[in-house]
Amino acid sequence: MSARPEGMAARKITAQTLLDAKRRRQPFAAVTAYDYPTARLADEAGIELILVGDSLGMVVLGLESTLPVTIDEMLHHARAVRRGVQSSFLVVDMPYGSYHTGADDAVRNALRLMKEGGAAAVKLEGGAERAALVERLTREEIPVVGHIGLTPQAVHRMGGYRVQGKSAAAIDGLMADAAALEGAGAVALVIEGVPREVAARLTAAAGIPTIGIGAGPECDGQILVLHDMFQLGFRTPAKFVRTFGDAGTLLRQGFAEYRAEVAARTFPKEDESYHLSPEVRAELEAEPAGRTK
Numbered sequence: 463m464s465a466r467p468e469g470m471a472a473r474k475i476t477a478q479t480l481l482d483a484k485r486r487r488q489p490f491a492a493v494t495a496y497d498y499p500t501a502r503l504a505d506e507a508g509i510e511l512i513l514v515g516d517s518l519g520m521v522v523l524g525l526e527s528t529l530p531v532t533i534d535e536m537l538h539h540a541r542a543v544r545r546g547v548q549s550s551f552l553v554v555d556m557p558y559g560s561y562h563t564g565a566d567d568a569v570r571n572a573l574r575l576m577k578e579g580g581a582a583a584v585k586l587e588g589g590a591e592r593a594a595l596v597e598r599l600t601r602e603e604i605p606v607v608g609h610i611g612l613t614p615q616a617v618h619r620m621g622g623y624r625v626q627g628k629s630a631a632a633i634d635g636l637m638a639d640a641a642a643l644e645g646a647g648a649v650a651l652v653i654e655g656v657p658r659e660v661a662a663r664l665t666a667a668a669g670i671p672t673i674g675i676g677a678g679p680e681c682d683g684q685i686l687v688l689h690d691m692f693q694l695g696f697r698t699p700a701k702f703v704r705t706f707g708d709a710g711t712l713l714r715q716g717f718a719e720y721r722a723e724v725a726a727r728t729f730p731k732e733d734e735s736y737h738l739s740p741e742v743r744a745e746l747e748a749e750p751a752g753r754t755k
């Protein structure tokens with residue numbers, strides 16, 4: 463799976479494509495996107511999975527956590543991302559509160575993400591306690607990606623964004639969560655913030671692809687938050703984040719340069735301005751100054 467040569471028709475990546483990759487032991491890449499240009503760039507680079515994550519709240523909307531993000535906000539961004547995606551498997555997060563008030567509400571909200579947002583699958587957080595819901599959504603033809611380990615929507619229960627699965631009991635719990643979600647029909651599993659050894663066990667035991675974030679290299683796929691990858695965040699990045707480009711510095715320098723050029727009247731230049739035809743200019747110059755009509 464590589465970047466698409468220009469002009470070549472996009473091959474649609476599906477849940478089956480990701481499963482085949484797992485079986486071939488071919489790792490795949492996933493990234494978050496929240497708008498058209500970044501979704502299009504990621505898609506054209508051959509990124510296999512694009513997630514409209516509810517991390518949207520923190521990295522785009524400037525919120526302190528993902529908890530206030532609404533289904534309408536997710537839809538707004540999902541629609542933009544959908545327009546940029548031709549090939550990647552598009553997953554959209556179910557935000558906090560959109561699947562907590564009963565299965566019918568969850569189905570209704572998930573269907574909106576599919577029909578209005580163009581999602582190929584929805585993602586929701588939680589373990590065995592979500593199995594019945596995953597089964598119901600799957601029965602309604604809504605593919606579901608699970609999310610276990612460090613689940614940001616449970617920040618208050620976890621007492622912060624902490625690495626999970628550090629004791630034998632916690633590891634057993636995660637193994638049971640993964641098995642329950644897979645048994646309920648989940649098509650893939652995000653594993654966030656767990657020790658490498660734990661993610662490796664989860665991946666070996668799972669019949670569906672695992673997608674790691676802060677979970678070591680043995681997962682079937684890796685996912686990163688776009689703003690972390692390109693230094694567009696304003697917090698100290700977590701240990702597992704690697705920078706793949708410094709867009710933050712580029713933008714800072716660009717803004718400072720632009721402001722200085724405007725202040726010095728060196729922007730815009732002559733060839734960056736529109737001009738009247740010589741005839742109209744001559745007519746204008748022949749008129750008394752200040753006349754407007």
Ligand code: KIV
Nearest residue numbers: 494515516517652685
């Ligand atoms: O919302 C998000 O960006 C996510 C990723 C961290 C997997 O859920």
